[in-house]
Amino acid sequence: MSYKTWKSQKYLLDKMSLNDLVKAYFTYPGIQVYLMLFFALCILAVYSLGRLADLAIVVVVVILVYPLVWYVLHRFLLHGRWLYKSEMTAALWKRIHFDHHQNPNDMAVLFGGLHTTLPTVVVVTAPMGGLIGGLSGAAIGLAAGILVTCFYEFCHCSQHLGYAPKSAFLERIKQLHMAHHFHNETGNYGITNYLWDRFFSSYYDSNSSVPRSPTARNLGYTDSEAKRYPWVAQLSTGSETAPIVAAKN
Structure with missing residues (x-):
């Protein structure tokens, strides 16, 4: 299935069941590419004859480092107010987080774009894996990064479903993430790990802990910012992502 068809x-996640999500998730072209790359990289790691201990260390390091990398990118890049101030990067910012x-x-704008997410995962995980385990380490590091990305994407999608999770853990991370979206966007940047x-x-941990932010929806x-830096607004004209001033009650 092509991305355009998908x-x-x-x-719309708030109108979907968990079964609907699973079907939509695995038919999304980006996820299919990730999974194919994951299996190909695992095969490469095996045929490169890397030491099992080194490969295990790489996987553990990637799993531990990933939440920090996500936090830094989410807080300082995705929520930074500098990308929309340049015509060269306004469209990128609009796609990767504003929308x-x-x-x-x-769901179409929840997923990170393959053209932005995959290079980021490569840059973060492959060199780190290579330093520990050479070619096989780089391959398994990237494979681990891709698999963690898939896990994050699924958890992120599930947090936007219109249902209360049975798992206490899933219910808690959903609550924290919904607060980030609808109460105050300057906190709770994690997805599964806070x-x-x-x-x-x-x-x-609760909405009463911080004041309600008027910019939770428009970042x-x-x-006034759109008048000074019109490029995101121009790209949003006639779409469902026209700028809004305040979060909806």
């Missing part, structure tokens, strides 16, 4: 089916905060339940939010003092791209 997107035309309009997957998601404007339409949190639209350790770094706690470490960097951006964690809040600071208000009407």
Whole structure:
């Protein structure tokens, strides 16, 4: 299935069941590419005859480092207010995060773009794996990074489903993530792991802990900002992602 065909089916997570999500998730072209790469990289790691201990260390390191990398990117890049201030990067910022905060339940803009996510995973995991285990380490490091990315994407999607999870853990991370979207976007940057939010003092466990933010839905791209830096607004004209000034009650 092509991306255009997949997107035309309009997957709105708040109107979907878990079974609907599973079907939409595994038919998404980006996820299919990730999974094919994962298996190919695992085969490469095996045929490269890397030491099993080194490969295990690489996997553990990737799993431990990934939440920190996500936190830094989410807080300082995706929520940074500098990408929309340049015509060269406005479209990128709009696609990678602004659209998601404007339409949190639209699965098409929830997924990270393959052209931006995959290079990031490569840069973060392959060199790290290579330093530990050579070619096989680089391959298994990238494979681990891709698999963790798939896990994050699925958990992220599930947090936007219109149902209460039976698992206490899933219910808790859903609550924290919904607060990030609809109450105050300057905290709770994690998806499945909020350790770094706690470490960097951006964690809040209840809406009463921090004031409601008027920019939770527009990430600071208000009407006044749109007048100064019009490129995101121009790209949003006539779409469902036109800038909004304040979070909806």
